[in-house]
Amino acid sequence: NVTRHYDFTISRSQISVDGVLRDTILVNDQFPGPAIEANWGDWIEVVVHNNITAPEEGTALHWHGMLQRGTPWADGTPGDAQCPIAPGKSYTYRYQAELYGTSWYHAHYSAQYTGGVAGPMQIYGPSSQDYDIDLGAVMLTDWNHVPYFSIVTDVVGTDFSKIPPRSDNLLINGRNSFNCSTPSYDNSTEWLGSNLKSSINWTCVEDAPLSKFQFQTGKTHRLRLINHGADGVQKFSIDGHSFTVISVDYVPVVPYTTNTITLAVGQRTDVLVTANNNSAKSYYMRTTTTGGDACGQSSAKEALAVVYYSSADTSTFPAYTSPTTPAKDCASDPLPSLVPSYPLKPSSNPYQQDLTLSLGRNSTGNFEWQINSQTYRANFNEPLLYDAAAGNTSNTFETQDKKNPLFNIFDFGSNSSVLLNVTNNTPVGHPFHLHGHNFYVLASGHGVWDGSLLGSANPSRRDTQWIDVGGYVVLQFEADNPGVWPFHCHVAWHLSGGLAINVATRTDEIVPIPKGTREQTCVDWDAYTKRDEV
Ligand code: C2O
DSSP: OOEEEEEEEEEEEEEOSSSBOEEEEEETTBSSOOOEEEETTOEEEEEEEEOOTTTTOOBOEEETTOOOTTOGGGSOOBTTTBOOBOTTOEEEEEEEOOSOEEEEEEEOSTTGGGGTOEEEEEEEOOTTSOOSEEEEEEEEEEEOSSOHHHHHHHHTSSOGGGSSOOOSEEEETTBOOOOTTSHHHHHHGGGSOHHHHHHOOOOBOSSOOOEEEEOOTTOEEEEEEEEOOSSOOEEEEETTOOEEEEEETTEEEEEEEESOEEEOTTOEEEEEEEOOSOTTOEEEEEEEEOSSGGGTOSSOEEEEEEEEOTTSOTTSOOOOOOOOOOOSSTTOOOGGGOOBSSOOOOOSSOEEEEEEEEEEEOTTSOEEEEETTBOOOOOTTSOHHHHHHHOSSTTSTTTTGGGOGGGOEEEOTTOSEEEEEEEEOSSSOEEEEETTOOEEEEEEEESSOOSOOSOSSSOEEESEEEEOTTEEEEEEEEOOSOEEEEEEEOSHHHHHTTOEEEEEEOGGGOOOOOTTHHHHHHHHHHHSOOOOOO
16 A cells, blocks of 8 residues: 655744734644645555744644554554654654545644644545535634643633633634734733733734635535634534535535534534535635533634635625524534444444543642543553553553553453443533544433433444533444543543543553554653643
């Protein structure tokens, strides 16, 4: 098979994507980061250089949704699959594109990806889908004007009003404009510690350029929608057009049509859009978040981009109409609509694990997110995967890691199928993501699961699932990928606050880890003088 090579340098930068200059951390000085493209079955090799200085930080890149079957050490999770890449050091990831469709890569160190370390992944599969033009990734995100690290430290502080934090803006493919006199601009300073506040020189320029897309009249276009945000659920639409959904996360689905696409953080939806409107006109593409706290947002926002038809004048803008306010129930996926086009049936008699999400405080009064009353802290100096693969000797997985409650390890032993019944007892909703697997979504609702299933013949499958406030979801995965895999909320601030467990499966069958793999990151990291991580 072919190997696709990429060379990524991660470094600090200041950019102004919406008219407001902010501190960022970028891949090859681009935002969003460069696209990774491969054909199904190709190998992908990415050399990552950590050039983050002033101040220095560790890093690690995760390839969201990739199974990493046979290469679990390439999953990019500090504490699970590697030590962080120390400043000034490099690390090479190599893994196979086992699934096809749309996804993204992002830093998995602290909430660093919300500082800018994220880009699209497009894996081209069988060309059975019915479209003329692939327009590629349409990246949707919320956007904060202050450095990510100050937000992280604030939201794990003691002030409940900072949970959830509000974003300043939304972006489509890294662009939008910003009204420099809007209240949210002032609000953003609430996230700055007083020392930071005085050190930052705010600049804001009106009418920053929007992303532009070209439609060919009469043709059908594929758009690959990705929510790479920190927190907000995105509602995406194009004025005057409807969508045919063909894929959800990395799972092709039986096509269905809709006018609005809902994406929680980490989720992807591939849609087809036929340019069957006025060939001389242009139309707004929009993404919004709701004003409901179910979405982790405290005020409504909107990002715009412009779609130009073949004979439209690209120097003009469409007439603007106000968006309709999205419903507060912001992330109820139309589960019955998501029918995988390749049917799979979950194994019978899975091992059942109940998980309850809660928000608590630690001994110093700071907020921590909990699962079954326990918060998670990463073991950056000794990744769990290496210990699990090393067997039961002193200082390993069995004898130490599983006894440390902060590592939140759920070891499912030799079970071949696991059912997770997740109940949300927190004041906000959460998009939960499992590494190394697609899971079945067997049930979802409000209250407590009564044991009934949505229909088990061909349940929907994906890698990231929304759990509403006061709600539950029932997920099942086949334990066919031996390893230690994070299962976590993808809201960046919640993950930093510990809303995660580690799912260990069939650890005695983990493929032998190539000699020297652990040392490549851990020796450098041990020698590096850390600042506090959150
Ligand atoms: Cu997209 Cu654990 O990550």
